[in-house]
């Protein structure tokens with residue numbers, strides 16, 4: 001797999017392509033791209049068979065190791081690749097350490113080891129154990145092991161430690177990478193640690209580039225947050241300088257990625273800074289709160305919303321789709337009232353339908369972003385989404401106030 | 414083309430043409446009748462047992478019988494999309510009146526244009542009366558001539574009354590193709606014959622269940638699109654079953670259910686009642702055995718002449734990591750599957766068996782919702798395949814041989830349960 005960027009100007013929205021030639025077939029994936037976030041090898045609630053109803057285009061599955069750790073031993077006996085094992089042999093896969101949709105527990109560091117938090121508790125990974133997994137999983141892309149346990153509030157000591165560990169891990173993992181025939185053809189990405197400290201970021205980047213820039217196909221700006229739903233509300237201003245600084249330092253011909261449930265507006269801002277790769281964990285956290293994305297992507301879209309909560313009782317008799325005119329299966333065949341019913345009786349199909357719509361909408365959003373870059377209209381689109389988001393926030397705060405007022409009235413009665 | 418024209422066994426050809434002739438004759442007469450919401454065309458009958466196979470035509474399409482109907486209690490089936498179910502060839506599923514009557518409620522269902530539209534399922538539906546669910550979910554207060562009275566579980570401690578009329582009213586709003594009368598639900602394990610007799614017979618002309626049927630038929634709003642099936646009651650008492658069946662067969666209905674079984678009675682008692690009821694019920698109408706769906710029960714009861722089955726088991730058990738196969742059940746949670754790279758079943762053509770190994774499923778069952786979807790799909794495919802094998806073997810006049818092999822595969826040590834042996838002996842099948 002190789003990455004080709006169309007414009008190598010620094011720190012600007014850019015179009016590129018990930019080209020994967022395996023045997024006779026060649027797959028091309030355009031960037032900025034969104035990886036399909038998975039748990040146990042599946043987009044949460046969506047079987048591969050159902051996903052065929054959402055999209056038939058080639059996709060890259062993001063495989064968080066933490067959700068696959070229980071298969072670590074099994075995979076050493078299995079002959080195929082991780083994509084075959086999870087039942088989706090035609091998908092491309094990208095192995096990563098943590099699950100961006102779940103808050104990663106902080107601390108619990110041990111020298112030269114990284115804790116991951118599986119359903120059965122803490123497991124410590126060192127570079128060798130991690131590379132064993134990469135070798136037996138055989139993903140198409142992977143990140144070198146890193147210590148990304150930093151956020152806005154991390155003290156300097158933790159940041160320094162994170163960088164130090166990441167540099168060591170990068171070196172150890174690459175040594176294994178060089179020696180292995182299996183690993184050689186994989187797309188390798190080096191995580192850049194360093195929290196919110198420019199100096200630490202610089203140090204980490206210098207070391208990563210020092211090792212061997214030619215061996216690395218891309219980078220991950222790691223250590224901006226500890227994953228989970230809070231990332232949605234991370235103010236862009238907080239990460240802006242770190243991000244711009246890091247992107248400036250990195251070689252422009254390489255792929256640059258971030259992970260996490262960034263809000264749509266922040267996704268655009270990240271693209272504006274030159275980020276090429278994201279993931280769909282945002283769809284997952286929305287679905288978990290029974291919310292469907294309804295923000296307008298094209299100005300011809302009829303809806304005026306940003307997001308709707310399908311649990312809301314006002315939808316009990318709403319026999320319209322989530323979005324009128326949306327081409328997804330959930331909108332073409334099912335109503336808000338039905339999904340609302342499924343939610344109130346806690347049926348498994350509710351998150352299936354919501355997720356079908358959310359993934360469809362999010363993939364459409366990324367297509368739009370690429371179009372806007374091509375037409376040089378990303379600024380307009382950013383302003384448009386920003387306006388929608390502001391409207392929505394005003395509406396939700398006022399409806400919360402309404403609710404408080406009506407509850408107070410209720411008390412008086 | 415009818416499947417059985419391919420059959421090569423020449424000795425049976427005359428019989429085959431005879432039955433084929435019968436069908437065509439039947440079809441042509443039935444077709445001329447005015448819009449009837451159920452047409453039951455028997456395609457072939459087993460010459461040894463009471464098994465038969467038919468094409469039943471309902472308002473939302475054909476149903477090949479014997480048929481297994483999975484249970485989609487709240488207007489959905491364990492996370493499966495109706496698109497997937499249709500693709501698998503499912504022709505009919507069940508929904509529960511008590512649940513749907515509570516949420517979303519008949520008003521919303523009516524506004525939605527019925528459950529088919531609400532849940533985007535364009536094939537057939539069957540609803541129960543709601544009585545059985547209420548007995549198991551609420552505290553039964555009292556059964557009176559008017560209906561079944563329950564103690565509500567909510568804080569107000571009010572009483573809820575379900576009458577035969579109310580049950581039909583809700584089922585009319587749901588709009589299923591086959592609907593059930595409210596029957597006098599007495600558990601089979603109730604030892605009090607007098608109480609049961611009250612359910613079945615009375616000093617009046619006929620039993621309470623029959624009186625309730627008459628009330629149900631009277632208020633039924635959609636006789637052209639929905640079929641009411643009455644329910645033969647009488648628990649394990651043959652005399653009461655006879656009275657019940659006699660009464661009900663005097664009413665104008667398009668099919669019958671056999672109720673009050675699979676409630677904890679012994680299998681030795683169970684099969685005898687099924688055997689009796691299929692003898693008592695008319696041959697030219699479908700017979701639905703309620704709440705039965707284990708593989709062995711489906712095979713034996715098909716041999717006894719049952720046409721329709723329903724059971725929550727195949728879909729419910731999927732959630733706990735249990736996969737059904739022709740040789741029994743696999744509990745995929747077991748550690749021995751961790752390195753088992755075979756599909757659940759080599760012979761199964763479902764998507765789960767095409768894509769996944771037991772080892773992978775072992776790692777996700779009971780952990781991820783998709784695992785439940787995947788096992789549900791396999792278990793449904795298993796039930797559908799089993800029923801198809803039954804139908805095909807009846808068509809090909811190979812049913813007795815099919816039963817022998819099926820039972821032998823399930824009990825390779827030939828340690829057959831006595832009820833299976835007895836029931837099959839009663840319909841002239843000797844096990845291997």
Ligand SMILES: [Zn+2]
Nearest residue numbers: 326328331357
């Ligand atoms: Zn949609």
Ligand SMILES: [Zn+2]
Nearest residue numbers: 761763766791
């Ligand atoms: Zn299968």
